Amino acid sequence: MRPHYPVMLNEILKILQKNKKKIIVDCTFGCGGYSNKILEFFPQNKIIAIDRDIEVKKFAKELEKKYFKRFFFINDKFSNLEKIVNNYQDEIGFYIFDFGISSFQLDNYSRGFSFNSEDKLDMRMGNNSISAYEILNEAPFQDLSSIIKIFGEDNDHKKIANEIVNSRKIKTIHSTKDFRNLIIKAKGNRYYKKDPCTKTFQAIRMIVNQELSEIFNALKFALDFSKAGTGLVAVTFHSLEDKIVKKIFNITKDSLQNPSRYLPQINSKKNESSFLEKINLKPITPSKEEIATNYRSRSAKMRSVLKQGNGKLHIERKMLNMERFFFLEEKYNI
Ligand SMILES: C[S@@+](CC[C@H](N)C(=O)[O-])C[C@H]1O[C@@H](n2cnc3c(N)ncnc32)[C@H](O)[C@@H]1O
Numbered sequence: 580m581r582p583h584y585p586v587m588l589n590e591i592l593k594i595l596q597k598n599k600k601k602i603i604v605d606c607t608f609g610c611g612g613y614s615n616k617i618l619e620f621f622p623q624n625k626i627i628a629i630d631r632d633i634e635v636k637k638f639a640k641e642l643e644k645k646y647f648k649r650f651f652f653i654n655d656k657f658s659n660l661e662k663i664v665n666n667y668q669d670e671i672g673f674y675i676f677d678f679g680i681s682s683f684q685l686d687n688y689s690r691g692f693s694f695n696s697e698d699k700l701d702m703r704m705g706n707n708s709i710s711a712y713e714i715l716n717e718a719p720f721q722d723l724s725s726i727i728k729i730f731g732e733d734n735d736h737k738k739i740a741n742e743i744v745n746s747r748k749i750k751t752i753h754s755t756k757d758f759r760n761l762i763i764k765a766k767g768n769r770y771y772k773k774d775p776c777t778k779t780f781q782a783i784r785m786i787v788n789q790e791l792s793e794i795f796n797a798l799k800f801a802l803d804f805s806k807a808g809t810g811l812v813a814v815t816f817h818s819l820e821d822k823i824v825k826k827i828f829n830i831t832k833d834s835l836q837n838p839s840r841y842l843p844q845i846n847s848k849k850n851e852s853s854f855l856e857k858i859n860l861k862p863i864t865p866s867k868e869e870i871a872t873n874y875r876s877r878s879a880k881m882r883s884v885l886k887q888g889n890g891k892l893h894i895e896r897k898m899l900n901m902e903r904f905f906f907l908e909e910k911y912n913i
Pocket residue numbers: 583584585586606607608609610611612613614629630631632635655656657658677678679680681704705793794
């Protein structure tokens with residue numbers, strides 16, 4: 580199995596030089612690539628690391644031994660940040676997010692993420708009950724079509740949903756290989772620059788793991804409740820993840836003072852000292868050298884902000900104009 584190659588690690592370390600507080604929260608621990616280097620480079624800091632996948636605990640155990648009393652691992656979803664970090668808010672200097680799945684998860688065929696596995700379809704990152712198997716074998720045509728259309732941005736969404744529904748009448752859709760064959764059949768023999776299954780696989784994975792709601796809830800909590808000077812770095816891998824991060828990081832003082840026409844006006848005096856300052860004006864992307872070593876990094880974008888002021892930012896879902904995504908995720912949050 581390939582090791583997970585931490586994306587834009589040097590750039591993360593550079594941003595963390597701005598950190599003035601004790602604790603860094605690594606919200607997506609994975610194989611510990613970031614945590615390990617951060618503990619080595621910043622000996623005065625401690626890390627609280629979070630991952631929903633219990634299988635990464637073995638990597639966490641190594642760091643617990645290596646960095647005794649400086650590293651603490653919590654197996655949970657980052658949308659539960661409030662419960663995890665609430666007693667430490669004053670000491671948190673940075674939250675780091677590196678979204679998506681790790682090579683460790685992708686390359687482990689029994690997790691059912693990979694295209695060509697004969698193992699049962701799964702795609703659960705951890706701490707969730709409904710899997711891709713249930714969604715593909717039970718969701719109605721209209722939902723499958725909408726999921727593939729809006730999460731996968733695939734124009735063949737109706738054809739693919741149709742193929743899924745017809746095929747499961749005869750035999751359950753068992754493996755990722757079965758699913759892949761259905762997509763290819765629905766799309767016909769056309770030439771594709773990228774693998775024609777990538778987007779549909781991603782769409783189903785996102786619904787299974789409620790990925791956009793997870794991101795929204797975690798960013799909202801981290802930014803609303805953090806103290807002045809706390810930073811947030813987010814590495815995204817596709818346009819929908821980046822859209823949420825970008826929209827939230829771009830929220831201006833004006834939109835904060837009047838977050839939604841559905842809500843009462845916020846007392847501007849209370850709010851006026853809190854806003855987000857960008858650490859880098861434009862997103863950072865991996866160098867050519869990094870892409871040559873780690874092809875999976877090619878679509879990564881890193882954005883980072885520092886919170887100014889101690890006030891709550893009152894970030895609202897409506898500000899993002901992405902309700903249809905959240906609605907579908909919630910429907911399958913069973
Ligand atoms: C791209 S990997 C992180 C790799 C890590 N930065 C490293 O250097 O090894 C993403 C990790 O985030 C975890 N993850 C994804 N969504 C999560 C969520 N909502 N809550 C907690 N962990 C999550 C995944 O299980 C995966 O292990």
